[in-house]
Amino acid sequence: MISEYIKQSGESMAEPAGKNLIAVCGKGGTGKTASTAMMARTLYESGRAGKLLLIDADPAMGLLSALGQNVKRTMGQIREKIIKTAQKGEKEEKARLGDMIDYMVFEALTEMDEYALLAMGRTETLGCFCPVNTLLRSAVETLSQSFDTILIDGEAGLEQINRQVVRQLDILLIISDPTSRGIETADLIKKMVMDDNVIKCEKLGLVYNRVRGSEDLLRQSAEKIGVSVTGFIPFDENIAAHDLVGKPITDLPADSPALVAYREIIEGIL
Numbered sequence: 001m002i003s004e005y006i007k008q009s010g011e012s013m014a015e016p017a018g019k020n021l022i023a024v025c026g027k028g029g030t031g032k033t034a035s036t037a038m039m040a041r042t043l044y045e046s047g048r049a050g051k052l053l054l055i056d057a058d059p060a061m062g063l064l065s066a067l068g069q070n071v072k073r074t075m076g077q078i079r080e081k082i083i084k085t086a087q088k089g090e091k092e093e094k095a096r097l098g099d100m101i102d103y104m105v106f107e108a109l110t111e112m113d114e115y116a117l118l119a120m121g122r123t124e125t126l127g128c129f130c131p132v133n134t135l136l137r138s139a140v141e142t143l144s145q146s147f148d149t150i151l152i153d154g155e156a157g158l159e160q161i162n163r164q165v166v167r168q169l170d171i172l173l174i175i176s177d178p179t180s181r182g183i184e185t186a187d188l189i190k191k192m193v194m195d196d197n198v199i200k201c202e203k204l205g206l207v208y209n210r211v212r213g214s215e216d217l218l219r220q221s222a223e224k225i226g227v228s229v230t231g232f233i234p235f236d237e238n239i240a241a242h243d244l245v246g247k248p249i250t251d252l253p254a255d256s257p258a259l260v261a262y263r264e265i266i267e268g269i270l
């Protein structure tokens, strides 16, 4: 069923630039969600992203408001249903669970013209349900295969993406603000990838967000931790203004400085 998913708006699109699985991570509050929303807009406006899937992997689900969207069901709710059925369900129902999972994940997918959206949400039932997580992750991985570009808004740590979403990325973008704590977290994330193999990824890049001052100093800090700088995103008054009145970040004016900077980053990636 998942592989039958076909995006309707393909006619006016340029050729997709090949498969890209991109995740965004970084210290809390550095602008991961705003960045994901701006990249999402840039991707679907570029016409080169092909079929685009956005995954909100943060339990707080900030990406939904940054996009001005909602979802009927989260993956967390599906996980609950599976755990309850596995614990209390009839024998027959339990036996069918494996077959039902792909379908349930498909039900959590919200499809729009520009992109499809999946929210991981939070899980209520505490404890380790590794077999359930593995089944769900493999369903998300299968679903991802039907898309050309997948963009994930994550948390600071990468374990949650690896445990619940995907085990392999093409690009991991670490968002940092121009503070030493942001860069320290970027360093920790780099070590998680390079030394601890928390997740596999082809390319690692650092994006400085809310930049107001010298780029040279920031570049030097990135050099010290051995991560290349993918881009500098200026502090953008429009983002603050949109946040204040709860307007989606994706509705920023087309010439908004941060959006313009993300357009360049995406051009470099695609």
Ligand SMILES: Nc1ncnc2c1ncn2[C@@H]1O[C@H](COP(=O)(O)OP(=O)(O)OP(=O)(O)O)[C@@H](O)[C@H]1O
Binding pocket: 027, 028, 029, 030, 031, 032, 033, 034, 035, 058, 062, 209, 210, 211, 233, 234, 235, 236, 237, 239, 240, 243, 258
């Ligand atoms: N380039 C920018 N210019 C101005 N304000 C920005 C910029 N990027 C993000 N912000 C603001 O910074 C705050 C944090 O952004 P955001 O919620 O995207 O961070 P986050 O890393 O996703 O946070 P969390 O760790 O809580 O998920 C928000 O108020 C957002 O509007």
Ligand SMILES: [Mg+2]
Binding pocket: 032, 033, 034, 058, 062, 063
């Ligand atoms: Mg966020």
